[in-house]
Amino acid sequence: MRHHCVIGILLAALTFVGSAQGSAPGPWQTFLIPDGKTVYDIVNHVTWLADMNLPGKDKFRFDFPLCDGSSTEPDPCIWASGSMNYNSAEAWVTALNNYDNGNGYLGHKNWQLPTAPFKDPGCAEKGPPDNSFGFGCDAGALGFLYHTALGFRAPNTAVPIPPNMVGPFRNFQPYPYWSHSPGGGLSCNIANFNFANGAQGGGCQTDFLYVLPMIEGEILGLPIPGGTNKLHVNPDGKTVYDPETNVTWLADANLAAHETFGLPRCKTAPDTTPCVARDGSMNYASATQFIINMNAYNGGAGYLGQTNWDLPSVDARCPTYGCGGDRNPMGNLYYDQHLYHDQLNFPAGTPVVPVPDIAVGPFHHLLPFPYWSCLADTIQDACEAGGPNPPPGPPAEWAFSFGTGFLGTSRLAGDHFVAVYYVGCDLPDQERCLGAPPYVLPAIAEKGGPVYNIPGTVTEESTITLTNVTGSVCLRAGYCTNAAGIVTAAAGNTTAPGQTSYFIEHQPDGSDLEFNYGALLISIEGVGQRQVFPAVKANGLNSILPPTSLTASAPTFRELGFQKFSVQDAQIRFIVADTNYADNSGDFLLTLQTPSATDSANTTETVTQVVGP
Numbered sequence: 001m002r003h004h005c006v007i008g009i010l011l012a013a014l015t016f017v018g019s020a021q022g023s024a025p026g027p028w029q030t031f032l033i034p035d036g037k038t039v040y041d042i043v044n045h046v047t048w049l050a051d052m053n054l055p056g057k058d059k060f061r062f063d064f065p066l067c068d069g070s071s072t073e074p075d076p077c078i079w080a081s082g083s084m085n086y087n088s089a090e091a092w093v094t095a096l097n098n099y100d101n102g103n104g105y106l107g108h109k110n111w112q113l114p115t116a117p118f119k120d121p122g123c124a125e126k127g128p129p130d131n132s133f134g135f136g137c138d139a140g141a142l143g144f145l146y147h148t149a150l151g152f153r154a155p156n157t158a159v160p161i162p163p164n165m166v167g168p169f170r171n172f173q174p175y176p177y178w179s180h181s182p183g184g185g186l187s188c189n190i191a192n193f194n195f196a197n198g199a200q201g202g203g204c205q206t207d208f209l210y211v212l213p214m215i216e217g218e219i220l221g222l223p224i225p226g227g228t229n230k231l232h233v234n235p236d237g238k239t240v241y242d243p244e245t246n247v248t249w250l251a252d253a254n255l256a257a258h259e260t261f262g263l264p265r266c267k268t269a270p271d272t273t274p275c276v277a278r279d280g281s282m283n284y285a286s287a288t289q290f291i292i293n294m295n296a297y298n299g300g301a302g303y304l305g306q307t308n309w310d311l312p313s314v315d316a317r318c319p320t321y322g323c324g325g326d327r328n329p330m331g332n333l334y335y336d337q338h339l340y341h342d343q344l345n346f347p348a349g350t351p352v353v354p355v356p357d358i359a360v361g362p363f364h365h366l367l368p369f370p371y372w373s374c375l376a377d378t379i380q381d382a383c384e385a386g387g388p389n390p391p392p393g394p395p396a397e398w399a400f401s402f403g404t405g406f407l408g409t410s411r412l413a414g415d416h417f418v419a420v421y422y423v424g425c426d427l428p429d430q431e432r433c434l435g436a437p438p439y440v441l442p443a444i445a446e447k448g449g450p451v452y453n454i455p456g457t458v459t460e461e462s463t464i465t466l467t468n469v470t471g472s473v474c475l476r477a478g479y480c481t482n483a484a485g486i487v488t489a490a491a492g493n494t495t496a497p498g499q500t501s502y503f504i505e506h507q508p509d510g511s512d513l514e515f516n517y518g519a520l521l522i523s524i525e526g527v528g529q530r531q532v533f534p535a536v537k538a539n540g541l542n543s544i545l546p547p548t549s550l551t552a553s554a555p556t557f558r559e560l561g562f563q564k565f566s567v568q569d570a571q572i573r574f575i576v577a578d579t580n581y582a583d584n585s586g587d588f589l590l591t592l593q594t595p596s597a598t599d600s601a602n603t604t605e606t607v608t609q610v611v612g613p
Helices: 086-097 141-149 284-295 329-337
Strands: 005-009 013-018 032-035 038-041 046-049 176-182 189-194 200-204 214-216 239-242 247-250 370-375 396-401 407-411 421-423 438-442 451-459 479-481 487-490 502-506 512-516 520-524 528-531 566-576 585-593 606-610
Touching: 038 141, 141 370, 141 396, 176 200, 176 284, 189 329, 239 329, 370 407, 438 566, 512 528
Parallel strands: none
Antiparallel strands: 005 606, 013 585, 032 038, 038 046, 046 421, 176 189, 189 200, 214 247, 239 247, 370 396, 396 407, 438 585, 451 566, 451 606, 479 487, 502 512, 520 528, 520 566
16 A cells, blocks of 8 residues: 555545646646745655755765765765765764754754655565565655656656766766676676766666667777877767777767667656667666667668677676776776866766756755665654665665656665655644645556545445546547546547547446546446546537536535445545556646545545555
8 A cells, every 4th residue: 555644534625637747847836835945745744855965065064074985985974966875874864953053954853864665566666575666666755756746757857967068978967877797686787887976886677777889999990199098089079989998989978868779769667668768768678779779770781880889898896986997998988088177087976967956846956866765664754774675685775766766775885865854844834734635646547546445334425526627638549638538639640629539348236338538537446437527518528629627516426427325434546547558648636625525414424545556
């Protein structure tokens, strides 16, 4: 079950607001209330720091020494960028709570690291200890921000990197790049090199990283100027030769952002077929296929006339920082070749290009990198000891990336960023703290979204009132609909705006009902489903511009079309009507307003809302 739980009463009013998922934040104002230096999460009842990299400020490094990546590095320490290992993250949170002579930062002494549970049904993968990880993890605090509150869709980055030049290279991404070498540890691990900080590591093949193709040797056979081991740019400017490692690199460090060699753009992650994200990142299977297609380009002549492009190698035995040369050709570029402030190398901990400081919803200084998270059953719980990787596995904690939406485990020595919150609400208007939470019903959720467990007896005469529905969902068939299933936008030879298409579904009571594709359904466990909004003229039927804002009033379940029934401890949920959910997008946003439900005797039923399937 999900861990966003509230106690309420069933439903006097529901507001449905559509939100498109993509590269821009969704309707975050529905979930998050900014208040200067903090942001209140009204669903999980926690208050975040609006600054998502407070340790990156000298004043709030709290006299921690700077990390340097050496074998004698102090611990705890903080990199100049603000990242740190897990031990340092715990120590920094303690210092934040002791700030201002023990009064705590902003007057609070209960700041904590964000949490994520051991098991999350939204996650795409399971690890050897049966923990959940990968894409789709939204039961944790950071996953909720990325997926639901800010409206991103994996593997899209929260902060795109603009075009750039780094020496002779262009479009470098300050993020890990794939190698073709095993990464050690789990069988799924592939070694990678991180151009955000110069660290060498390994990651599961399902994560999304970038690709920098290379060829061993100097491909054009041109004489290299004597007396130098520095980078040599070939005459066309499309390749760069490093004589120190005898490797020719593609000068475009993110070619896949604009040339995929026939691979489709990923619509979501994980994806079962090779694809490339809009920002150029991809999983390992896609990276290997990208290289194969690159070598087969132009009728087999290969890209730039070369047929032996490859991913670079990385020696997994290298230390985390400072490894270059033949053992790590990408590390050689970072440490020994690129220009940095008139030096011939980057110091460890420095991104190859700066990250834009843009607002992401109500947050600032949010970075498209992994952030530390700790193990706990719920978002409001304190961090548990032991972490998500119990013995005999190495000690580890969670790390969630705002670069891709991927939740993974990270060994405690890893360096990640730190965001914090405290449980509770300190808004000046305390009534805003008590507002009932919204819930997003994604169009891809085959089992539906919110579940209402109603103790007591519910019948067809029980009352439920719905008001104001705004937005649309988009289906695999290529069209978008409002909550009545009436097409609002269409692409190609699909159903035209103002029209509907339907399917027939058998119900538990023995009946067969028609549902419009994309319509909002209400389901009562063991009883059946009914369409909430009818396809009528008032809701846009036969209109060339159907409304995306609908209103309706249904005083009883009977008026929604349910026949006579009586259910004890009923379960009610909402579902987007469809028969294939894999490629759907968008969602309906359900906001409870003064929740209540009454039976035929007008008694009030108290319910527990458990968010999620």
